[in-house]
Amino acid sequence: MPNVGSYYFSNTELSIITSLFIYRCGTAEQITYMIQPELAKNLTIKKDEVKGYSGRTKYIARLLHNLAERNLVTTMKTPHSMRLIYFLTQEGLNCAYTILGIEEHSASFASGWSGDFGYFDYHLYKPSVERFMHHNLSVNFHIQMLYYASFKNFHYEFIDNRYASREFTLVKEGRKMKRFFRPDGEFKINDIYHYWIEIDMSTERGEKLADKFESYRDYLDVITEGIPFSEMNETPHTIIFHSSAIYIAARWKSVLNAFMTKMIHFTGLINFRLTNNSTLEHAVVAELSREEHQNKVLKNLQFYLMKEEGFLGLPDTRSQKPNFIKLLPSDEKALGWSPNIIIVDKSDGTKQILLFERFEGMESIGLARILDFNKKFKYLEIGKAEHIKEIIPVLYFFDVVPNTQSYTMTSIENDLRGVFNKLILHDAKNNLWLDGNDQRLIQTNPLMYRC
Secondary structure, eight states, X not given: OOEETTEEOOHHHHHHHHHHHHHXXXXXXXXXXXXXXXXXXXXXXXXXXXXXXXXXHHXXXXXXXXXXXXXXXXXXXXXXXXXXXXXXXXXXXXXXXXXXXXXXXXXXXXXXGGGOOOOOOHHHHSOOSTTHHHHHHHHHHHHHHHHHHHHHTOOEEEEEHHHHOEEEEEEETTEEEEEEEOOSEEEEETTTEEEEEEEEOSOOOHHHHHHHHHHHHHHHHHHTTTSOGGGOTTSOSEEEEEEOOSSOHXXXXXXXXXXXXXXXXXXXXXXXXEEOTTTHHHHHHHHHTHHHHHHHHHHHHHHHHHHSSOEXXXXXXXXXXXXXXXXXXXXXXXXXXXXEEEEEEOTTSOEEEEEEEEOOSSBSHHHHHHHHHHHHGGGSTGGGOTTEEEEEEEEEESSSOOOTTTTTTSTTHHHHHHHGGGXXXXXXXXXXXXXXXXXXXXXXXXXXXXX
C-alpha cells in the first residue's frame, strides 16, 4: 500500500483522492465513474439521483466512509440531492498535493493540462453549495465525455475555470481597464480539437447572456491584436454551451442570437455549439468526424463533376484526395478562413459559386460563414470578377436534417432570409440533395439546380 506521510492508501483510495482533487466533489456514483468512466453508460442528473448503487459504487462508498473517518474526506447535502456529496478536507487536500507533487508556489505557473496541476487555497478548492447544480452538471459533462472516449477510442482531457480564467487589459476610449475572462473550463479531444466549455443552467437571458459573449470578444480582440486568428494555436476554435434544458430548441435561438450579436467578426472563425445530456453524444461524433464528413461530400460531388462539363473545382476527378477550389491567399487572409467552393459555368456565359458549409446539429459556423462570405464577397478579388453573378449556399449534414428556420427571431434572420432564398441541403450520408426552402428531393444534377 502506498505511503503518503503518515497515511497508507490503497491504489483505489489514491484514485479517489486524486479524482476529488480534479473534480472538486462528487457523489459515490460519480466518483466511481471518475475512476472507471467506461461504467457511466447513459449518465444523467436524474438517473444519478434515483437509481440504486451498483456493487462497484458500494465499494467506493465504503472507501469514502473510511477516508471520512480519517478526516481526509467530508460530506455535504444540498437541497437538490438525496445523496451525500463528497469532497476533500483541508488535510485531504494537503494529501492530494503531496500525492501529485504540487508545490505551494506552482499555482500561477500551472496549466492544468497533462497533470500540470496548481496549488490553490482551500477556499478556491471547496465546492460551493449555492452553485452546486452548476458544478454538478459540469461534473456529469466531463464524466459523459470520458465515457464516450472509452468506447469511441479518443483521448479526452479538461481543465476547470481555475486554470482557464485569464486576466487581460482592455483599452476603450484611451483608457486601460483590467478585465477577467472566465469560461467554465476548456477541454481537448485527441489534443487536436480544443474547446471552451460553458455550463448553461438556462437562467441567463438578454443582456446577461450577451455580456458573456462580449467578454469572449473583448478577450479575443486583445490576444489576436496583430496576429491572424488561424495562428492562435492555443486558442480554442469552438465554444460549447452545455445546457440543463431538456428541450433546447428554444434555448438555441436565445444563445445563437447573443453569440451572433456580440461576437461580430469572430463568428466566422469560432464555432458555437449547444448541447444537453441527450444531444452530447451526437455532437461528439460530429466533432470527431468533421474531416470524414467533408471527404464524403467531396466523394459525392465527384459523380456529378464527372457526369458533365461546365465546372471549375475538383479539377482532377480521378484523384483519391479531391478538394475544393482554393482562393487567392489575399482573399483567404481577408476572410480569415478558407471557404469550400465550386464554380459553375451557366449557359449564358456567367458563373455562380456554390459555397459548401457544414450544419450538423445546433452549431453556428455554417450559418456564420455563409453570411460572412456574402458580406465580404464584393471586396474580395474573386468578387471583382464581373462574370460571377451569384452565390448559392449549400449546407451539408450527416445525421440530423438541419432546421433551417432555427435562426428566426434572431439578429441574423433578415440577412439569412435573403441569402437562403436559393439554399440547397445535402445529406452527405445518403448522398441526397434537397431544396432548402421546402426540403423537396432534387432529382437532377444538384450543381445545376439553381442555374
